[in-house]
Amino acid sequence: MxxxxxxxxxxxxxxxxxxxxxxxxxxxxxxxxxxxxxxxxxxxxxxxxxxxxxxxxxxxxxxxxxxxxxxxxxxxxxxxxxLAPPPGDRQRGPYYRWLFFVAGPLEAAWANTSIGLVPPKDKERMIGYGNLATVLDTIENAVAGRSFLAGDRFSAADLYLAAMLGFGMQFGSIEKRPAFERYVARHDERPAHxxxxxxxxxxxxxxxxxxxxx
CATH class of the missing domain: 3.40.30.10 (Glutaredoxin)
Incomplete structure (x- = not known):
């Protein structure tokens, strides 16, 4: 078809x-x-x-x-x-921000750290994400006390972040922080998931x- x-x-x-x-x-x-x-x-x-x-x-x-x-x-x-704020909606900004934050800094920091590629402190500015701790702190600040990343409804950005946090915590490559566990648990209950x-x-x-x- x-x-x-x-x-x-x-x-x-x-x-x-x-x-x-x-x-x-x-x-x-x-x-x-x-x-x-x-x-x-x-x-x-x-x-x-x-x-x-x-x-x-x-x-x-x-x-x-x-x-x-x-x-x-x-x-x-x-x-x-x-699954996305409509074009022209101001929530399109945070939607894009977090969708690409997961695809960029989180994916890179998580993957590199998992295989032992940790930049020395004096070279962190050369790496887009700096270090994994900074990336996770940034995400924790974004989800602490909140259910959604863009406005008051679930979006593809929430799906992607919840999936990757859940995967990382399951295999021990992302530390289990209470804010992460609450955020992931909420979205894991969705019927589609x-x-x-x-x-x-x-x-x-x-x-x-x-x-x-x-």
């Missing part, structure tokens, strides 16, 4: 964030499951995303990669879902089942 939504993912990837977003949007979509090192690097998929990584989204003839970009695209493509988790967890379990005897 001309406007078909096709979601390229692996259930053990950041594609879980996009799955949640798709469930929030509520439009029909088709899932293409890819495996690391094989189908993710095959010519057919490299034509979709030359980086050979997931997630990716194809909407008709439009291809979008990168989690923040996919979330922003879906929010704008399907405004009836109410529960559906997304069930879908991806079922896919993982299915893939771990032993095959038939040879």
């Amino acid at each position: 001309a406007d078909e939504l096709v979601f390229y993912t692996n259930p053990m990837s950041r594609g879980r964030v996009v799955r949640w977003m798709l469930e929030e949007v509520g439009q029909p979509y088709r899932t293409e499951l890819l495996d690391y090192g094989t189908t993710m690097k095959a010519p057919e998929y490299l034509a979709i995303n030359p980086m050979g990584k997931v997630p990716a989204l194809r909407h008709g003839g439009t291809v979008v990669t990168e989690v923040a970009a996919i979330c922003a695209y879906l929010a704008d493509a399907f405004p009836e879902a109410g 529960r559906r997304a988790v069930e879908i991806d967890d079922a896919l993982i379990a299915e893939r771990q089942q032993p095959g038939p005897p040879a």
